[in-house]
Amino acid sequence: MEQEQESFALQYHECTKINAHLQNLTNQPANQVQQAAGAIQKVQRQKEMLEQLLNQKVAGLMQLRLALVDKLKETYQMINTLQAQVLDEELIRWKREQQLSGNGAVFNTLDPPGVQDILPQLLAEITQLLSSLVTSTFIIEKQPPQVMKTNTRFTATVRLLVGGKLNVHMTPPQVKVTIISESQANILLKNDKLGKGGEASGEILNNTGTMEYQQGTRQLSVSFRNMQLKKIKRAEKKGTESVMDEKFSLLFQSQFSVGGGELMFQVWTLSLPVVVIVHGNQEPHAWATVTWDNAFSEPGRVPFAVPDKVAWNRVADTLSLKFRSATGRPLTDDQILFLAEKAFRGNYTDPNQMLTWAQFCKEPLSERNFTFWEWFYAVMKLTREHLRGPWVDGAILGFIRKKQTEEMLQNCQNGTFLLRFSDSELGGVTIAWVSESQEVFMLQPFTSKDFAIRSLADRIADLNHLVNLHPDIPKDVAFNKYYTPYQDNQPTSNNGYVKPLLVTHVPGWSAPGTMSYPNTPQHPFLQSPDPSRDTPSVASTFQNMLDL
Template sequence: MKFLQAAGADFLGMGPTLPLSNSAAEVLHKLDDLRRRTQSTAEDARKLEQDQEAFALQYHECTKVNAHIQQLVSQGTAQDQQATYIKRKEMLELDLNRRVAALMELRLKLTEKYKQIYQVLHQLQSQIIDDELIRWKRDQQLAGNGVPFTSNLDQIQDWCESLAEIIWHSRQQIKEVERLKQKLALDPPGVVDVLPSLLTEITQLLSSLVTSTFIIEKQPPQVMKTNTRFTATVRLLVGGKLNVHMTPPQVKVTIISESQANLLLKNDKLIKGGDSSGEILNNTGTMEYQQTTRQLSVSFRNMQLKKIKRAEKKGTESVMDEKFSLFFQSQFSVGGGELMFQVWTLSLPVVVIVHGNQEPHAWATITWDNAFSEPGRCPFQVPDKVPWGKVKETLSQKFKWATGRGLTEDNLRFLAEKAFRGNYSESSNCMLSWAQFCKEPLSDRNFTFWEWFFAIMKLTREHLRGPWVDGAIMGFVKKKQAEEMLSTCQAGTFLLRFSDSELGGITIAWVSDTQEVFSLQPFTSKDFSVRSLADRIADLGHLVTLYPDTAKEIYFQKYYTPFQEQRPSTNGYIKPVLVTQVLGLAGTNYNTPPHAFMSPDPTRDTPSVDSSYAGSVATTATAPQLGMDYLDQLDDNSYAALGLNNDFDLMMNYGK
């Protein structure tokens, strides 16, 4: 048995092409050309075998005639009788020389055809694997940031299967021609037999194709929480054509660190069980072949990361900066055990967390990696600085994927000012550093740019999606700019903007009867879990017109909770209704006692007015005021020591 070990598929990737694209048409044309070439060489090989058999018969006949002549000479037979056989021998030898020349010419012709086929195969395989499949992988990675992903993996599989079939047939033909040559040694002088080296090269081509098409069809989650179930699917694109499923391969999954991934790529040494960086439950599976889809794959549906081994941290590094990867490995035979392949592939980078509070920074690491990693990098290197143009594209894609609508140029200009701490110039190609993105706190804040952005995105996704998609929320606008915009508007005009001082907060700024501009204390996710934004806007009668001049009902009425008349229940109780009111302000939709405006909170940049719930008792849970920078430094054991388990959500009071 010949044993082949080859590197696994590149874990970075790049994506979809249209079915009728120029590249697809080119691939199909080349595959058709290769099929015609291999059919031609198959016919030539059959002719070579037939001609060689005919030569062997002729040679045997010539040998018999020559032996008969020798017998006649030894017996002293008459010269005229000998002459007849000598003439026959000369004719046979002349024909044999002609046949030898034809055989050598056909062999050389076949060898040249196989060399050309190999060159075309090598070029086409590079196009399919290094261009099309890598592009698919790259698009799969970008899909992790919300970029639309239309998979053409089935089309790529068709190409790979056709390629595997042609390579296998060509390999079998070369082996057969080599066998025929060994049966009849007719090597012309000065001509080197290249078939053995050609056989080695085409076998290596097959090896490369097999190992490169062992891919992760469905990636595991890139932010992975310990003791939480997750899934992944791996697939061998050439499994059906090579009959790999006849002996179903086993696939094993382990988690490895960034340094282990680097060693793996450098040395191509498969990871042993003790070399992993953690323990995964349900980490083995058997690949199955589906006749209807012609897919050989295995889906891991119940994996769970039980524990993780982390590396030593340096300087400002946190556990959420550390990247891991899932390592999938298998081995299988082709050609009835003639060839044995060891295959492996790496997942996209994974950040492991033990608590929900680690999620924002973990997603910063993954978002930066997905967006800005370079093809062919060493795991898992990323640039420290990238042009703002690329960052803003990533932020908009991420926001659209999460909320249903992307960011406008005005939104992105606002984000640039915030990310660069007011030092942004559109005329220059500003470079944003990783530290500015998610390490260094914003000016006069105890949270980073990414933490602020992520909290806004989460709030919008969970509570504000409808109004945001409708365009009812301006969102990304400074307090001063909002006041200037509203200052010339009629009383009752309002707009919605995201809070600068509070993570995941949105405030309502409006024009009062005295043409003053006020801002409500920001609402957060906790507020909207009690009463929605639309219902709160309905509660506040002094909010009349959404900036610049649209009645609020146009945008928000469809989101109002339908009013139902309250009747006593069977136990005699009536359920209370929670409504939003601004104390002491006329125009509230419910009768409330008059109170004076509350003094603005000097620690906030937005609220001038506090809001409360009518008919309800407000209860507030407090928690340790731990900054995110501090939480980033906590390891898994530290969370346990603080009593923060996976079921407890630590409430953060940023800027309070």
């Protein structure tokens, strides 16, 4: 009510100023009043709006005052009842007991019974509540990377949510970061301390920071911007375990006092599981470990236990979520069915079928030297880095079997093509097209290395025998916005040399500026696709073209 009254006083003062201003405007000579008619109307509207607001505030204040009066009445009744009980009953009874004690009766003291015993217990329980609140609100706002490469800079941010309320920032606490193993994390959660031999499992540079209080947001936090893992100490491996299966966690620790030093708190929190790698080629398997852990770990688990097998529908949701996050578009039901048949090596029956960790990322696919996850991860990486636009547009079918590709193209118009991810080449995409004789050909898969030289859209533009994207979309409509503009007026580079243009050319088929010969299967570079693999059915070469 006091705040509302202050607000009313300020607005009432503002209204008084507007009234005075309006009075000055209307008291001017008639010709000036006429000239200032617009300004007078504007001020008049301001006055009316403010008066309306003031009337509302007056009504609100009256309600608040009536409510306050009701509360005072209620409080009075409670005090009156309590006072009558104390003075007219309890105190009179105590005086009588005092009198009877002269005859040897038991005499109670003036203090309520049991207060001396209850207070210490209450204080201990309240302190425990506060301790639980403080320790539980020491959290990692920005997690460190879950796949962590040694000698690579990384960041993390820690906050104490109740830091501002408890004035912890008056003596800003320091936070220390260490990396611990899965077994150490288990010990810590069981005993609230690492125990003997609890040294870190690695060495982190720039691993201490002081929490800072942001006045505007009232947040107490510390951001570690330049941490770097220099060393890692691994556990002994068993069976088929690899270093990419091993999980660590970053431990953030701090201590501080509240209440003028009356209470001292030691707090800590663990990051999400981290897999440490030293080479880039370890990244796919490391992400398999992290993806499985993030998706299928249970709340309150023993660190860092995960199930050994999971229903396919849960795996499918995870894969679609990952693919959408990386590439901008989730997977369709047909694409998920394709992945299920690949993951189960052709033995897929229903969405509740259990997929094991070994099938997911340990055992190679049939007749391949890579696992299901390695294949999926490579496709996702290729799409994210080189095919994102066409994929989001729906121009890439991608997850489709070779046999189904042939069936889809065989009855199409000559030059109809589609794009599918290679089964035999990690991170490869192939172009399949139908010729005039209704024969389906597939180009040797392109990989990231190829697209670093020339993009997919430009390669499609180079190949004149590719006419329509399946079913009947002219290729220029589908890919034109992704073509690289060619600048005729800049034939030379900065060093004075003429710059060649690399163009994709399939021998035996049309090259830029030449006639097309689609019906020449007798050409040594052409053959009908081998049904067992989609490696070169048609060789792909590059021709240096000089635009002079």
